[in-house]
Amino acid sequence: CTHYLFIVVVAVNSTLLTINAGDYIFYTDWAWTSFTVFSISQTLMLCVGATYYLTFTGVPGTATYYALIMTVYTWIAKGAWFALGYPYDFIVTPVWLPSAMLLDLAYWATKKNKHSLILFGGVLVGMSLLLFNMVNLITVADPLETAFKYPRPTLPPYMTPIEPAVGKFYNSPVALGAGAGAVLSVTMAALGCKLNTW
DSSP, X not given: OHHHHHHHHHHHHHHHHHHHHOSTTTSOSOHHHHHHHHHHHHHHXXXXXXXXXXXXXXXXXXXXXXXXXXXXXXXXXXXXXXXXXXXXXXXXXXXXXXHHHHHHHHHHHTTXXXXXXXXXXXXXXXXXXXXXXXXXXXXXXXXXXXXXXXXXTTSOGGGSOOXXXXXXSSSOHHXXXXXHHHHHHHHHHHHHHHGGGO
C-alpha cells in the first residue's frame, strides 16, 4: 500500500508543479532562470520516484513506466488550461521518458547494482533532462505569443504576461542546470533506494 501511495503522491506532485510553473517562459522575464530551476526540480522528482519504483520491483523498465505515469497525469491536467480557452500545447510538459530510459539502462547494464544505479543513473538523468527539456521547449509555440493571442481578462495583475527583458540571466541554462542536476540527482537516486528499506 505504501508503495503505490508513494508512486501516486510523487507523480501527482510532479504534475502539480508543472501546472503551477505554467510555461517556463510565460509569466516572467526571468525566462532562463525559470527554465533552469523548474527543470532541476522535475529532474529530482523523476529521479527519486523512478529509482524507488525501479529498485522496489527490481525489473529494468519500471523507471520508464513511472515516467509514463507522470506524463499521462500531466497531459490530463493540461485539460484544465484547454477548458479555459488556451490551445492544448500552452503548458509544456517536461520530457521525462528519455531520462527514465537512461536510468533503466544504467540499472540493466550494471546487472542491477544499486550503487552503480545511484551514481551512473543519477548523473545520466541529471545531465540529460535539461537537454531534452530545452529541445522540447524549442519545438512548441512561443508562449508569449500565445498569451497575447489568447488574452484572459480574469488573470490577476501579477500573472499578466510581459515582454521579457533583453538578455539572459545565465549564459547557458542547459549547462548550468545539467551540472547542478547531475550532482543533486545522485542524492535523490540514493534517497529513492533508501526508501525501500522502510
